[in-house]
Amino acid sequence: xxxxxxxxxxxxxxxxxxxxxxxxxxxxxxxxxxxxxxxxxxxxxxxxxxxxxxxxxxxxxxxxxxxxxxxxxxxxxxxxxxxxxxxxxxxxxxxxxxxxxxxxxxxxxxxxxxxxxxxxxxxxxxxxxxxxxxxxxxxxxxxxxxxxxxxxxxxxxxxxxxxxxxxxxxxxxxxxxxxxxxxxxxxxxxxxxxxxxxxxxxxxxxxxxxxxxxxxxxxxxxxxxxxxxxxxxxxxxxxxxxxxxxx
Amino acid sequence: xxxxxxxxxxxxxxxxxxxxxxxxxxxxxxxxxxxxxxxxxxxxxxxxxxxxxxxxxxxxxxxxxxxxxxxxxxxxxxxxxxxxxxxxxxxxxxxxxxxxxxxxxxxxxxxxxxxxxxxxxxxxxxxxxxxxxxxxxxxxxxxxxxxxxxxxxxxxxxxxxxxxxxxx
Numbered sequence: 448x449x450x451x452x453x454x455x456x457x458x459x460x461x462x463x464x465x466x467x468x469x470x471x472x473x474x475x476x477x478x479x480x481x482x483x484x485x486x487x488x489x490x491x492x493x494x495x496x497x498x499x500x501x502x503x504x505x506x507x508x509x510x511x512x513x514x515x516x517x518x519x520x521x522x523x524x525x526x527x528x529x530x531x532x533x534x535x536x537x538x539x540x541x542x543x544x545x546x547x548x549x550x551x552x553x554x555x556x557x558x559x560x561x562x563x564x565x566x567x568x569x570x571x572x573x574x575x576x577x578x579x580x581x582x583x584x585x586x587x588x589x590x591x592x593x594x595x596x597x598x599x600x601x602x603x604x605x606x607x608x609x610x611x612x613x614x615x616x617x618x619x620x621x622x623x624x625x626x627x628x629x630x631x632x633x634x635x636x637x638x639x640x641x642x643x644x645x646x647x648x649x650x651x652x653x654x655x656x657x658x659x660x661x662x663x664x665x666x667x668x669x670x671x672x673x674x675x676x677x678x679x680x681x682x683x684x685x686x687x688x689x690x691x692x693x694x
Numbered sequence: 695x696x697x698x699x700x701x702x703x704x705x706x707x708x709x710x711x712x713x714x715x716x717x718x719x720x721x722x723x724x725x726x727x728x729x730x731x732x733x734x735x736x737x738x739x740x741x742x743x744x745x746x747x748x749x750x751x752x753x754x755x756x757x758x759x760x761x762x763x764x765x766x767x768x769x770x771x772x773x774x775x776x777x778x779x780x781x782x783x784x785x786x787x788x789x790x791x792x793x794x795x796x797x798x799x800x801x802x803x804x805x806x807x808x809x810x811x812x813x814x815x816x817x818x819x820x821x822x823x824x825x826x827x828x829x830x831x832x833x834x835x836x837x838x839x840x841x842x843x844x845x846x847x848x849x850x851x852x853x854x855x856x857x858x859x860x861x862x
Contacts, residue, residue, distance in 0.1 A: 499780070500796045506799035512804035519805070519837055533833035534809040536817075542824030551822045639738025667822070 468605060483601060523601040539603035543662050546605045548667040549681060551598055557632040557687045566671050568655075571692045583657060586610040591652045597681040607675045608658030612691075613649050621693045623649055629674050630690040638687030641683040642694065647676045657689060789851045798845035802838050809834055 486628025500508060523539065532538050537547050552558040560566075568578045578586070588608050596602040621627060626644050633639035647653055653676040659662055664670040669686030676684065719727075745752045779799065787795050811817055812830040819825050 497785070498792045500800075501792045504793050504797060507798075509804075511797065512801040515801055515805055515837065515841065516808050519833075520808075533828065533837055534805070534810065534812060535828075536826050536829065537824065538827060542826040547824035547827075548822055551819070553821045556821070632777040 465557075491569070501562065501645045505610050511532050518599045524596075524614075528622075529578050529608075535601070537597075537599075537601035537603075539601065544605075544662060546595065546603055546659065546668065547598065547601060550686075551628075552666040552670075552687070555631075555633045555636065555687070557682035560613050560632045561666055561687045562672055566689065568672060570615050570619040571690065572616065572621035572625075573693070574620045576615075576619045576631070583610070583672065587614065588658070589651075589654060591675070591677050593652060593653055593677055595675075595681045595684060606660050607656040608653055609654045609672065609675075610644070611651060612653045612655050612674070613651070615655060615691060616648060619691075620691075626694045628691065628692050630686045631685050632687040638685070641685045643674070643676065647679060650677060652677045655691075678684055726787045790856065794845050794848045794852070798841055800842050805837055805841070806834060 449501060463513055470684045472654075513573045516534075517532050518528065522528035522530065522537040522539040523535035526539070529539060539547065542548050566580055566581070568583055570578075572577045587610060589611055590606060590608050592606050594602050594604045606633060616627065624645050625648075626642055627648055628640050628642050630640040631638075643653075653674070655672050655674050656669070659665070659668055669688070671687045673686040674684050674688060745754055745757055778831070783792055783795060783799075806813075809830060812826055812828075813834050817826060817828075
């Protein structure tokens with residue numbers, strides 16, 4: 448180390464000490480020492496010892512603010528933090544059947560159509576197969592545990608029951624490498640239908656679910672049937688499904 | 695090294711002033727800056743292009759109100775309020791504790807502002823009780839209580855250390 452910076456640093460320290468003493472007007476040396484040890488009010492890291500936040504103190508404070516915000520909101524997506532979910536717009540266990548809802552049946556204007564007892568699910572491939580409610584529920588049912596992961600930032604696990612999508616596709620003679628479209632009862636809206644590529648359509652975990660957490664799907668979760676597939680954004684897990692067509 | 699009055703300002707400038715911008719910048723450093731500036735401008739351009747070409751989704755008038763209104767609210771309300779709070783604190787709270795109070799205020803303000811739509815009851819949906827389902831006023835009080843309890847512990851720690859060091 449050259450002599451010049453050392454002299455500057457020493458001069459500055461002495462100068463700061465004088466300034467601090469002047470400001471405190473006879474405050475004891477103890478207070479000065481204390482301040483020098485403090486994490487937040489530290490005069491050694493570049494800021495004047497006014498007793499307020501130093502640069503490092505400011506960094507600690509803003510870092511703490513960020514940490515508090517993350518801790519009290521991340522629980523809407525991270526199960527381990529759910530008990531700390533105090534200030535997030537969702538909680539993974541709050542909603543009908545213990546699962547949050549993004550778009551309600553009323554908002555999607557399907558409340559009447561979805562409750563129609565004459566509902567039919569149509570699967571259109573090389574062959575056209577239709578199922579009424581009773582036939583849909585008579586299909587071999589499977590149970591999978593899959594999350595709804597919403598692009599709005601929340602995520603919640605649930606247990607789903609219903610026929611496998613691939614079994615429905617096979618019954619309509621839809622080829623294994625085909626992309627299909629799942630259509631909702633919704634008349635309008637950017638997400639009234641979604642395309643399902645073969646990897647998702649043929650996954651044994653992909654269901655056209657008719658049940659959730661041990662009961663029939665509630666209207667807001669997509670009654671009578673909804674798509675639930677692994678690794679798929681929630682907005683593409685189409686609800687109130689009434690048609691599956693080969694593209 | 696310094697005389698009275700303005701001497702300390704000069705001393706600090708000696709010690710802390712960084713080299714003037716651009717001075718002694720290596721070719722690599724200059725190239726890095728050019729790359730960073732170009733990347734920043736490209737990102738800005740992409741954003742503005744999206745803002746203007748997809749008005750149905752971006753609502754440029756709302757975006758403009760937010761971008762300009764945010765600056766105005768910051769400069770007209772937030773900054774004066776912060777200055778007033780800082781000035782008041784400098785009169786009310788003594789040195790080793792003031793930094794703790796300032797830090798706790800920063801954390802409290804950030805948390806309260808971030809959750810303002812929730813505890814003010816903005817948004818949400820009448821027919822969807824799973825949106826904003828928590829008692830946010832109470833929860834904010836809990837979080838702020840924890841923040842200030844932490845601040846109180848820090849201040850007690852400082853007071854104990856001051857006593858241990860002894861008077862004078």
